[in-house]
Amino acid sequence: MNMNDKSNKIKGNCLCGSILFEIVNDFAKLYFCNCNQCRKITGSAFASNLFIDVESFDWLAGSDGIAIYKVPNRDIAKSFCRKCGSGVPWPSSDGAMMIVPAGCLNGEPEVKGKFRIFTAEEPRWSTDFELARAHQEFLD
Numbered sequence: 611m612n613m614n615d616k617s618n619k620i621k622g623n624c625l626c627g628s629i630l631f632e633i634v635n636d637f638a639k640l641y642f643c644n645c646n647q648c649r650k651i652t653g654s655a656f657a658s659n660l661f662i663d664v665e666s667f668d669w670l671a672g673s674d675g676i677a678i679y680k681v682p683n684r685d686i687a688k689s690f691c692r693k694c695g696s697g698v699p700w701p702s703s704d705g706a707m708m709i710v711p712a713g714c715l716n717g718e719p720e721v722k723g724k725f726r727i728f729t730a731e732e733p734r735w736s737t738d739f740e741l742a743r744a745h746q747e748f749l750d
């Protein structure tokens with residue numbers, strides 16, 4: 611694959627826009643992680659993290675405004691914008707991969723495989739999506 615092909619790139623940013631990055635849109639895998647640490651880190655039922663080679667990732671702006679919290683004794687981290695708190699990408703512990711929160715992308719990632727992990731720790735309140743009534747926009 612031609613790594614310089616701009617048509618195959620996807621951008622992402624934090625909510626306040628100060629951190630901006632660009633990635634080759636060809637992700638090896640997407641993990642939906644229900645572990646207790648990811649629940650706390652995200653404040654939600656699961657983390658949605660993409661994995662990609664570090665060579666396919668470029669910071670475009672604001673990487674000096676990132677803080678990282680590393681969970682002791684676990685290979686889990688939370689990388690976030692110091693200004694707005696949004697989750698942003700971080701390098702794996704061996705430095706080979708970037709882990710990218712899928713929600714910070716500005717488009718649809720191309721993913722080879724999707725996996726749900728740590729489903730044993732899935733909170734019961736997050737299941738039964740089909741029982742939650744759907745609304746196109748905010749519910750009054």
Ligand SMILES: [Zn+2]
Pocket residue numbers: 624625626627628629691692693694695696
């Ligand atoms: Zn921000």
Ligand SMILES: [Zn+2]
Pocket residue numbers: 643644645646647648649657686728
């Ligand atoms: Zn997790």
